[in-house]
Amino acid sequence: MNVATASLSLLAVATPAMMAFLLSVRPWREGVKRATPLAAAPALVLAWANPAGAQWSLPWLDHPVLELDAIGRVFLAFTSVLYLASGWYARGYLAKDPNPGRFYLFFLLAMAGNFGLILAGDVPAFYTAFALMGLASAGLVFHRGDAEAFRAGRIYLALAMMGEVLILTGLVFLVVAGDTLTIAELHRGVISRPALPLLLAGFGIKAGALTLHFWLPLAHPAAPVPASAVLSGAMIKAGLLGWMRFLPFGEAPLPGCGITFIGAGLGAAFLGTLVGVAQANPKTVLAYSSISQMGIIMTGLGIAALRPEAWSEILAAVLIYATHHALAKGSLFLSIGPAQAARTRLQRSLTGLGLLLAALALAGAPLTSGALAKTALKANVGFLPEGWALALGVLLPLATAGTTLKMARYLWLVWPRPGHVAPAAPRGLWLPWLGVLAAMLAGVWLLPGALELLPAKLAPDKLWSALWPLLFGGALAALGARLRRWFSGDLSRWLPAGDMGVVIERLLERLTLRRPRSADSDAGRSRDPAPAAREVLWSAYAARAASAVTDVESRLRAWPVVGVVWLLLFGLLTALLARAGH
Amino acid sequence: MNVLSLTLLGVLFSSLLTGLIIFFLKEESHRLRTWLNLLGAGLKLVLVVALLRGIYLGKTYAWSFEFLPGLPLALGADANSMLFVTLSTVLWFWTTLYAVGYLEDSPHRSRFFGFFSLCVTATTGIALSANLVTFLIFYELLTVSTYPLVVHRGTAKALQGGRVYLTYTLLGGAILLLAVAWLYSLAGPVPFKERGAIEGLMVSHRRELQWLFLLFMAGIGVKAAIVPLHGWLPRAMVAPAPVSSLLHAVAVVKAGAFGIVRIVYDVYGAENAAELGVLPPLAIAASVTIVYGSVCALFQDELKKRLAFSTVSQVSYIVLGTAILGPLAAIGGLVHLVHQGLLKITLFFGAGNYAETLGIHRVSEMNGVGRRLPLTTAAFTVAALGMIGVPPLAGYVSKWYLSKGAVTAGDHWVTVVLAASSLLNAAYFLPILYRAWFLPPPEKWPAEHSFGRWETHWMLLAAPLVTAALVIWAGVFAESAFSPLAWVKLIAAREYGP
Structure with missing residues (x-):
């Protein structure tokens, strides 16, 4: 084991944790607050450099506690970008906050947990990091301190604790069946049947899977914007990563899991649209959009659960989709600050352009990261029997149309309008937002398998199949806007967040x-x-x-x-x- | 008598003599009493470390004395007893320090510290007993020496709590006496032995052994606070905070749990007990206690009462681990003996600091205490999270091994009990933490004392900080060679190994 690479993987997790600890040392507090975004830097360097043998262990253990693998590298890359940008953004966003120290404490702890669970090489390390992230993000949801935040935080905490208990029990079953603590070796032998539903539901809470999702549209908007960005962009993916790490994909067909994934995924995609478009709070619309998007990813996992031979291709597609969604959703959340603060014409056009780019990408417009992600995922529908493939071939584009609808709603809610009297613009919101936007535009193409998909995407029929859901969704949005003239009630009364x-x-x-x-x-x-x-x-x-x-x-x-x-x-x-x- | 057995007696006498001397000290000789206390506790600690090393290296310690023909009083140290001795000695040291700070300027301190030392002597005796008769004697001594501590304040409520305590424990003691006498008539003084000492009776006296097991559990179950024998514990919380720590973490409840472990492992032997079919009812009783205690804790506004019900629930983890066959569950149960002690003592130290520094006794008064007592509240938070089973703290290690043991043994239902308990623990601890850290403090605390430089008296602060650090250590370094878990694995290997 190389000492330098080993210490880099430890540093990636330990830096935010140490900085959280240093926040309690009064003379250093201000410095730590300013340096918060840098806490994500070692993780970003690690993901970028991908040094061979990046693993770290405790001296008395014979297996790695932290280890960087191919899946972890992708997750670490987009996660660290989001934390870096959000930490930077927070410095401006929280300039007038009465209690920024508390926010940074929980932000740094959640960061340590999030990096830790991505890099975890053994089960206890994963669970520890997962629990740290789950509890610390409760602090972020509670942070604002009003009644709404209290309600959201309490519901979040109840579900998070339930999730953690389910996951722990599931992991115990896995470890007993596999007789090892090393994550990479868990599925070499038998599959533990009782573990499957436990892990499905446990991680499903974090991922906002249908019927376990309802904390999410309350908690994500209750948190301050930089926290919402990491909650909805990065932390929600912890559930996805959990499934990918601990369910035996590619080993054996799991019909129960597969049908649950596809059913819950499609359900979430449509429910997210139905309730999402009715919301008046832009952050709630984005939270529902996250539920829908995770639903689409779950559909992909469902195919893999039914057809083990499809796993390697679906894995690549899921990684592309996760990266795309994390960066697009992050940039959409972070755009709220600049959009509210836009005062000059230039600022308004710039935010408008950025908003449009991110919204189009999420809706999967041709040539965007979203189109790439959707093409990659949809390509695997063919692994299913014909009837299923046909149904999914129609339903997935319809879900995309729903995304377009939600994005239209979001744009309508946050679009910077002239004459809008903005509060004095907090500085330092623009650059981190633009950074995430740039990462969204460029980042996905760096992923393995992404560029190979490009030629296929440019074929006319593919272009059309990417375009029609968008046009359909756009038409629906226009129709909806017309209808709203006659009907001007608050829809979220009937479909509350x-x-x-x-x-x-x-x-x-x-x-x-x-x-x-x-x-x-x-x-x-x-x-x-x-x-x-x-x-x-x-x-x-x-x-x-x-x-x-x-x-x-x-x-x-x-x-x-x-x-x-x-x-x-x-x-x-x-x-x-x-x-x-x- | 050799040097080895002298160490054994030294462990016992270090606190006995201290206690006896302190009884004769004048109330005003504060300094002398404190030094004597700490000297006794320190000496005991040194002797225990020596003993630990010896046991680890495979030496045997034994001392016996036939005080009646056929009734030997026997002391000995094995891996199992060292677990309990070490726990109580370490925690006693810090509790003593805490008590000195806590009872500053209050009356009857000589009486208090005298019984305090006797109480720990009895606990050490229970741990070091090498046969059932000796165990019984020290067990009763513990009851007698704790009563004055419970009623120390002398108020009507304290006296009533003490009366309830005495009725419960004496009744339990009587049942235990009956059981010991019965078993003595069958098998003599019954020396504790790994894998059981009643092998010879298994075929001939099957039914008697089953009844005896029930009697043993009923007798010892009072101290271990198994439902429905737990009623004394929430009432005994009227005692001062150091006594609560002693009751809940160091001595009384622990003596009960340890007794159950002794009976199952070293009198019956786990395999024999399983063969007799007595373990499943015990597991069910423990599970009922775990859930019932937590549900009751949920509705207590008085902080110490909530903690008391939490003890009812948590101590049964130890019993549950014992009742499930197999080394993994045994590890989970035994290690919780130590872990629960560390966690609960930290919580009681915290509760004591809130009461002593701010006059806070109820959960509903705890808004914003994190700002006024940040270090105490940090320690309290660590322990509360540990109780819930949040990794990498001590409670998580226990829960992990218990669940693993249950799954390995095929008792899947136990995982449901553990999961429910975790959730209930979260439901009654997390709201406290939210209040303490997130809500604004009131304009004025109920009864605030100022202690100068630190947030509270340094002795009151040092103890919870050290025990909270131990909670973290027991979790993070669990799998290293120096941890409670490592020691417990040694015990389990000796009970279940090839």
């Missing part, structure tokens, strides 16, 4: 407390009862449940009850023993 989550929330509240009539008629995020009232509601519930439990507890403690329970237990155990005796 957090869709299913809102229903679950209501059900829980109804189950636990009869709410006053007036509050029942409310719907939607904007119409929620005042936070104070909600808090009262919850504490009333907690008090009632608490008194129920403590009542039971004090009754249990009363001697006669303990005695009776004892006798019962005695009887039960006697019965058990009698059975065991035979």
Whole structure:
């Protein structure tokens, strides 16, 4: 093991972690805050240089704890670019924030976790990093400190903890079946059946898979913009990476997994569009778009799960798609600041152009990274039986049309308009945003297999197949804009952000407390009862449940009850023993 | 008597003598008492390290004395007992330091520290007992020496808590006495032996052994706070914070858990117990306790009460690990003996600091304490996350091995219990952390004391910081040669190995 490369892989993870620690040293705090973007630099260098034998281990272990492989390299590249740009952006964006230190602390910890899970070579390292990222990003969601952020953070944390528990249990099954801790060796032998659904659901929470997605449109917008960019661009991909690392793709056909992936993926793609276009908050629209895009990637994974022989090609396609989405979504989130701050005509045209480029790329317009990603993914539909292939051949372009619709909605919401009185522009938002935009335009073509796809893309029929969903989506958007003239209600009242989550929330509240009539008629995020009232509601519930439990507890403690329970237990155990005796 | 057995007695007497001397000290001789306390604790620590080294190198330590014909009082040290001795000695040292800071200027300190030392002596005795009779004697001594500590404050509530404690534990002790006497009539004084000491009775006295197991678990289960025998623990939290630490992490509950481990592994032997069919009911009782304790903890606003119910839940991890057959689960259970001790003592130190420095006793008063007591709250946070099982902290290591053991043994349902417990732990710890770090502090704390340079008295601060560091160490360095886990693997290899 080469010392220099080993220390570089350690440095990639340790730099943000160390800087988070140094934030607590008062004299260094300001310096660390300014240097935050640099925390991602070692990771970027590592991904770029890709030195041979980049692995690091603890002296008493016989397997690598951190290791850079081909998949990890791609993930590390776009992740580090996003963190670097967002960290830079945060310096300007948080200039007036009352508590920037707390933001940087959680941002750096999430960064360390995110890099760590990408580089992890063994299961404990992966899980540790995954948990670090999950918990630290809760701090980012809570950061703003208002009622909406509290609600989003609480729902996020509940689901994240559930995900972590599912993942841990799944990993234990895998490790016991494979009898190794090294990730690369896990699937050499048997496949653990109980692990599959656990990991599917566990990582599905992070990836925003359908039915587990509802925390995402609440949490991503609640966080400050630079955090939303990494949440929606980079951290969401941790779920994807988890699937790729721990499900036995390319080993054996997994029909259950495959059908779940395709079903949930397509479902997410369309649900994301349906609810996404109804949103009035641009960040929520982007969050729903992330759900849709991850859904499309999941469809690809589904094909691979059904057809192990397709894995190597689908892997390349998924890597291209993930990179494309991370950078495009990052740049879309980061454009919010410049778009709000654009005051001169030049600034307005520049942001407009940037917005348009990123939106077109996400919608998969010809020659963009999005078109490349979609072509690469769609090429694998042929691995499926004819009926499936036909259905997917229609549904995937329709999903793309949906993306166009959401992008149109987003552009309409954030488009810099003259006469719009902007607050004084925080400096330092432009460059990081443009940087991510440039990375989006150029980066995807550096990936393995990307350039080979180019000639195929230029064929006229391919051009047309990339273009028609876009035109269709555009036409729908125009139609929608027309309809809006007659119908000017707030659509997000009927389709509130957090869709299913809102229903679950209501059900829980109804189950636990009869709410006053007036509050029942409310719907939607904007119409929620005042936070104070909600808090009262919850504490009333907690008090009632608490008194129920403590009542039971004090009754249990009363001697006669303990005695009776004892006798019962005695009887039960006697019965058990009698059975065991035979 | 040789040097080796002298070390053994030294470990016991280092705290016994300290305690006895302290009883006769004047209340005002604060400095002398503190030095005696720390000297005793330090000496004990040195002796334990020597003992550890010896055991690791394969030496045997034994001392016995026939105090009645046929009833030998026997002490000995094996890998299993060293786990408990080391834990209680290390934690006792820091608890003593903490208690000195905590009880500054409060009355009856000589009485307090005298019983404090006796309590640890009894715990050490339990750990070093080499046969059941000796174990029983020290077990009862522990009950008696802890009672004055629980009622130390002398308030009506404290006296009531003490009464409940005494009724529960004496009853448990009586059942244990019955069980020991019964087994003695069958097999003599029963020396503890790896893989069990009752091999000869397996065929002839099958049914008796099953009943005996039930009696043992009922007797010891009181101290280990297995539901429904746990009622005393949440009430005993009226005692001062150092006593709570002692009850929850160092001595009493731990003695119960350790006792169960001893009975299963060194009296019955895990394989024999499995053969008798007594392990599944134990696993179920432990699982019920784990979930029930956590659910109760969820609804406590009083911080120490929440922590007490959390102990009820967490200690049963140890029992659960013992009840699942196989080395991996054994490792998970045994290592939690140490890990739970480190985690819970840190939490109680934290709770003590909030009470002593700011007058905070309830979770709902904890808004913004992270700003006023950042180091204490950082230590508290580390321990709370460790309890949830967040890697790479101590609790995660226990959970990992327990789940692995359960899956290997084919008891898949246990993973559901562990998962539910993790979620419940998160549900009652994370809101505390949110309050402490994210919500703004109130204008005025309930009863604030200022301690000059540091956020609180340095003795109150040092103890939780050290134990929190140990929590991190036990997790990060778990797989290295110097960790609780490494030691526990040694024990498991001796119990289950070829």
